[in-house]
Amino acid sequence: MSVKERKERERAERERLIVRTARELAEQQGWDAVTTRRLAERIEYSQPVLYSHFRGKREIIGAVALEGATELAVGVRAATSGANSRRERVAALARAYLDFAEHNPAVYDALFQLDGGLSYAQEDTPEPLKDAFAALLETLAEVAGDGVDPGPFTETFWAALHGLATLTRAGRLPPEYAEHRVELLVDRLAMV
């Protein structure tokens, strides 16, 4: 049975290779450059191999998104755990979120801009996505304010961060006041 196990291991390894390569390619040249042909060439297999691991390009994007969600959650928790006041925690959360979006634009797109075939905000939502939201909720719940439901409050704060992240990166917002905008968000939205 060890032959079968070895093959399964190799197969899993190749799947990780596909996701990693897709991510690298997307970060280097954008998702438009991630074609099935180019991706296949980079992993040194033929195109149809991709389809033995994923239903299609969409599912590959989804796999990158899930990887990103896990990292985002880790990043946010790491940033907030080092802060001592509620105000500092919220600011750290905002900066960690925007940093992630800035330094991993392709992954961020896979998560929140592109169609990766994932379901959001539902029962069958994949665990990494739920957990990323939970990471935000943990810090934001304590600054929602009296009588304000932490869920919708987190959603609103998150939406604001998402707007800043996407509009800034798309060149729709001038970069000079970036820090000022974050301060505004933290000081006004959070009840600290």
Added chain:
Amino acid sequence: MSVKERKERERAERERLIVRTARELAEQQGWDAVTTRRLAERIEYSQPVLYSHFRGKREIIGAVALEGATELAVGVRAATSGANSRRERVAALARAYLDFAEHNPAVYDALFQLDGGLSYAQEDTPEPLKDAFAALLETLAEVAGDGVDPGPFTETFWAALHGLATLTRAGRLPPEYAEHRVELLVDRLAMV
């Protein structure tokens, strides 16, 4: 010379037809369905005719975006002009913005999600885009708060609205608390 004038008129008319048709098709079936072939068929001309008006598909998206920017500005100004208090004006602005995004998803995408080849937040930014931002600024400047630059404040508020609009429509936010989220944004961000 009247022959030449007639031809110019007809040409301008056909250009409007292209933009209008692209917009209709995009609203009906999404931008993915707006292929040059389908678009050409709908306007009852051949594909290359499109390229005698626009450099490519991107520029057609850009044209739809500019049309949308004008309408968005009109909508926001109409909504705010009917409100009597600062609080009401900001709330009306937020609702008008989100209504526009909800009822014209394809146009909204052309404006803020897709690449229409337009430049934003710069000197050479097309007038309709500048004016749409100005429409937001007019109402939001009066609630920025003491010592807060209205520009970055408007940018921040806008980003929050944009986040709500896109995440809601993409199914990333549950629809049930939509109104609650708007209230939060208005009550907290604006100094009313």
Added chain:
DNA sequence: TCACTTGCCTAGCAACGCTAGGATAGATTC
């Protein structure tokens, strides 16, 4: 009437996502 310009269409290119079907290499059986 003839030349010329203008405007449009047919046909085709390279690249896309995805798939059918055949070849080959390895495991299993006798």
Added chain:
DNA sequence: GAATCTATCCTAGCGTTGCTAGGCAAGTGA
């Protein structure tokens, strides 16, 4: 050790995309 069977992977190709070259025909001016 030879034969068969299975699983794995590749070649080739389909239909579609954005975009363009080249030719035809209708209308303009001499």
